[in-house]
Amino acid sequence: MGMKVIGILGGSSDQATAEYYRLLNQAVRARLGGWNTAEVVINSLNFALAESWVRKGRREDAGDSLAARAAALERAGADLLICVSNTLHKVADVFTAGLGIPFLHIVDPTAESIRAAGLRRVGLLGTRTAMAADSHLSRRYAERHGIEIVVPDAAAQETVDRIIFDELCNGAFLPASKAVYLEIIERLRARGAEGVILGCTEIPLLVTQEDRPDLPMFDTAALHAEAAVALALAG
Numbered sequence: 114m115g116m117k118v119i120g121i122l123g124g125s126s127d128q129a130t131a132e133y134y135r136l137l138n139q140a141v142r143a144r145l146g147g148w149n150t151a152e153v154v155i156n157s158l159n160f161a162l163a164e165s166w167v168r169k170g171r172r173e174d175a176g177d178s179l180a181a182r183a184a185a186l187e188r189a190g191a192d193l194l195i196c197v198s199n200t201l202h203k204v205a206d207v208f209t210a211g212l213g214i215p216f217l218h219i220v221d222p223t224a225e226s227i228r229a230a231g232l233r234r235v236g237l238l239g240t241r242t243a244m245a246a247d248s249h250l251s252r253r254y255a256e257r258h259g260i261e262i263v264v265p266d267a268a269a270q271e272t273v274d275r276i277i278f279d280e281l282c283n284g285a286f287l288p289a290s291k292a293v294y295l296e297i298i299e300r301l302r303a304r305g306a307e308g309v310i311l312g313c314t315e316i317p318l319l320v321t322q323e324d325r326p327d328l329p330m331f332d333t334a335a336l337h338a339e340a341a342v343a344l345a346l347a348g
Contacts, residue, residue, distance in 0.1 A: 120191025176207030236301030
């Protein structure tokens with residue numbers, strides 16, 4: 114069986130990394146049946162590092178550490194690379210430089226799903242870094258895929274970010290926080306969002322399509338994992 118090994122830059126957070134592991138194995142089993150599961154190698158960092166990099170704007174430290182980890186995954190036998198954090202894709206240009214294996218960017222399979230649904234203007238929920246004006250995510254959606262991104266106002270961004278770091282990344286999924294997120298999503302819809310990107314890989318653990326059946330939601334973790342498996346099984 115010609116299954117490629119998926120290298121995972123994980124730990125940001127452990128909640129998202131565990132969900133990716135589940136999704137990857139689920140996708141392989143769905144495609145191949147039987148007892149098949151994904152071939153993976155994981156480099157899982159201490160989330161305290163990622164929290165510090167993101168909240169203190171330590172881009173250089175993030176890039177250097179993730180570059181070393183990506184290289185270690187390639188040496189460990191990874192045939193392709195994914196990163197479980199939308200936010201840490203900000204330094205993807207740094208940690209993929211010099212790699213001899215392909216990197217699957219989280220925006221691309223999400224954008225393909227958005228375009229397939231016929232949408233061009235969508236909301237984005239994520240960390241403050243991910244939602245910032247002209248963020249690395251917004252630029253890629255716009256420049257590579259022609260998708261306009263709508264983000265919450267500054268106060269709502271603070272709330273979304275706080276819930277991600279203080280609750281979701283610690284495994285706390287509270288009904289009150291879900292209600293807050295759904296209210297923010299409705300405000301994005303009122304501003305013309307035709308759908309919403311769950312642009313932090315912990316958010317789908319709190320909010321799902323079932324919560325708003327009439328508004329397309331794009332689970333970046335699930336779409337990313339599905340695309341990674343497709344690449345791992347191709348050719």
